[in-house]
Amino acid sequence: xxxxxxxxxxxxxxxxxxxxxxxxxxxxxxxxxxxxxxxxxxxxxxxxxxxxxxxxxxxxxxxxxxxxxxxxxxxxxxxxxxxxxxxxxxxxxxxxxxxxxxxxxxxxxxxxxxxxxxxxxxxxxxxxxxxxxxxxxxxxxxxxxxxxxxxxxxxxxxxxxxxxxxxxxxxxxxxxxxxxxxxxxxxxxxxxxxxxxxxxxxxxxxxxxxxxxxxxxxxxxxxxxxxxxxxxxxxxxxxxxxxxxxxxxxxxxxxxxxxxxxxxxxxxxxxxxxxxxxxxxxxxxxxxxxxxxxxxxxxxxxxxxxxxxxxxxxxxxxxxxxxxxxxxxxxxxxxxxxxxxxxxxxxxxxxxxxxxxxxxxxxxxxxxxxxxxxxxxxxxxxxxxxxxxxxxxx
Numbered sequence: 001x002x003x004x005x006x007x008x009x010x011x012x013x014x015x016x017x018x019x020x021x022x023x024x025x026x027x028x029x030x031x032x033x034x035x036x037x038x039x040x041x042x043x044x045x046x047x048x049x050x051x052x053x054x055x056x057x058x059x060x061x062x063x064x065x066x067x068x069x070x071x072x073x074x075x076x077x078x079x080x081x082x083x084x085x086x087x088x089x090x091x092x093x094x095x096x097x098x099x100x101x102x103x104x105x106x107x108x109x110x111x112x113x114x115x116x117x118x119x120x121x122x123x124x125x126x127x128x129x130x131x132x133x134x135x136x137x138x139x140x141x142x143x144x145x146x147x148x149x150x151x152x153x154x155x156x157x158x159x160x161x162x163x164x165x166x167x168x169x170x171x172x173x174x175x176x177x178x179x180x181x182x183x184x185x186x187x188x189x190x191x192x193x194x195x196x197x198x199x200x201x202x203x204x205x206x207x208x209x210x211x212x213x214x215x216x217x218x219x220x221x222x223x224x225x226x227x228x229x230x231x232x233x234x235x236x237x238x239x240x241x242x243x244x245x246x247x248x249x250x251x252x253x254x255x256x257x258x259x260x261x262x263x264x265x266x267x268x269x270x271x272x273x274x275x276x277x278x279x280x281x282x283x284x285x286x287x288x289x290x291x292x293x294x295x296x297x298x299x300x301x302x303x304x305x306x307x308x309x310x311x312x313x314x315x316x317x318x319x320x321x322x323x324x325x326x327x328x329x330x331x332x333x334x335x336x337x338x339x340x341x342x343x344x345x346x347x348x349x350x351x352x353x354x355x356x357x358x359x360x361x362x363x364x365x366x367x368x369x370x371x372x373x374x375x376x377x378x379x380x381x382x383x384x385x386x387x388x389x390x391x392x393x394x
Contacts, residue, residue: 018349025052028370028377030354039353039381041369046220049247050295051370057250057291064287074102074281081283081290088293089248089256092229094238099261102254102281106219106245107135109255110182112275113241114139114157117180117213119274120263124159127173127181127212131165133189133360134182134217134243143182146189146360166195171206178212180241185231188220191361192325192332197235204237219245219255220330224296224371227304227328234327250292252285304328304371307378311367314382318389322363331367335389338362343392344385353384 021033028051030038043049050057064081071077086100103109114126128134128143135141141150142157150156163170165187174181181203187193207214216239221231223244232239241263245255257264267274308329315321315333323334335341341357345365348355355365369378 027051027053028373037352038349039377039384041348041353041367041381041385042356043247043368043370044251045246045356045366046225046368047246047249048251049224049371050250050292051372052251054250054291054295056295057288060287060291061252061284064284068283070279070282074277074279079281079283079286081286082281084290085281085286085293088290089258092293092296093242093258096238096240096260097242097258099259099264101257101259101264101267101275102286103256103277104253104280104282105135105255106217106243107137107140107255108277108280109219109243109245109257110134110143110215110217111137111139112257113180113182113215113243113259114143115275116241116257116259116263116267117215119266121179121211121213123177123179123212125161125178126159127161127163127178129165129183129187130162131187131190131193131360132162132182132184132217133187134184135219149359165190165193166199168199168202171202174203174206174210174212176210178207178210180213180215181207182215182217184217184221185235186221186226186327186330188330189358189360191334191358191364192327192330192366194325194327195235200232200235200237204239207240213240215239215241215243217243219243221327223247223292224299224304225328225330225368227301227308229296231327248289248292249285250288250295252288254282254285254289255280299371307369307373310378311369311382314386315389318386320389325364329368329371332358332361332364333367334364336363340392341365344388347388347392348385351384351388353381353388355385 023031023033028039030040089100130145132145134144139157142160163173204214216232218231242258248254248256308326312324312326316324325332345355355367358364358366
């Protein structure tokens with residue numbers, strides 16, 4: 001399949017792409033060119049949390065396209081789509097997170113956060129966490145954990161140290177030399193690892209004590225995925241900076257660094273244009289994002305938890321499932337080994353349900369259905385997965 005991509009002039013990202021040819025998508029279903037329907041049980045890896053083709057999002061996109069597309073690099077002209085996207089997003093935020101810098105992806109938001117904590121604190125060292133995954137730009141890869149994925153591109157950004165995930169002793173490394181600590185509120189690529197609240201609270205306290213800034217990466221786990229608007233709400237903390245992406249754009253490419261006005265204004269001077277982007281804040285993704293934020297305010301969180309618990313209880317009934325890690329609709333299903341995972345993923349796809357792998361956790365597969373998945377699609381997907389697990393892992 002990778003040879004086909006290259007022949008067609010497309011660079012491949014894997015030697016084993018799915019290779020499916022998409023015709024259209026609506027709600028929780030993707031229709032292929034051959035007419036086959038697939039239930040999207042991963043929401044485009046968390047990017048389409050309100051399903052495909054949500055009518056309010058699509059309407060907003062069409063309305064904006066009829067007005068204008070790109071007109072000028074970010075920040076030089078006022079655009080109503082940007083104003084509304086910021087207004088709706090910031091209504092969901094605590095008081096100290098009162099300003100937003102829109103970019104094109106979550107990884108770009110991480111890069112911006114790395115620059116900002118160094119700019120504001122006038123310090124260099126950044127601390128990240130083992131098991132963390134923050135993206136594949138040069139900066140985001142530098143604060144990610146998987147050494148095998150980093151090695152071919154070394155040396156990366158310097159003055160980065162890793163501390164152990166969910167271990168209190170590592171917090172001794174957070175001292176007055178540290179500009180910022182970057183951590184996923186709930187780790188995604190590591191297989192939905194949920195930390196102890198006390199650990200995250202201790203990081204928050206230590207950062208405050210030594211003047212370091214806490215950056216929470218909620219590119220995957222934020223924007224409703226864990227059963228509330230933002231994952232940090234589960235842990236009783238508030239970051240200095242919040243990185244968003246994926247679901248933020250309502251299916252459009254978008255990321256954001258959410259911070260405090262006093263911090264973000266420092267990008268504007270000494271030097272001027274300290275952080276710039278041409279297409280960040282593009283009016284079409286902004287129009288979609290404004291609606292996505294509105295939809296997030298209307299979510300039935302009790303139903304989200306009910307759906308997550310229903311998936312968990314059904315799959316736990318399969319003897320082949322070793323464990324399930326879940327917060328809301330952010331779910332990892334642990335099997336015996338990578339071979340069992342591959343068998344289940346492939347069998348599920350053949351039977352009309354799309355689940356997927358983790359980059360760094362080969363013995364588990366991910367589930368992340370749309371937050372508003374309907375009961376029929378939910379029940380069909382669960383029944384199919386149970387059959388595939390029992391058949392492929394026996």
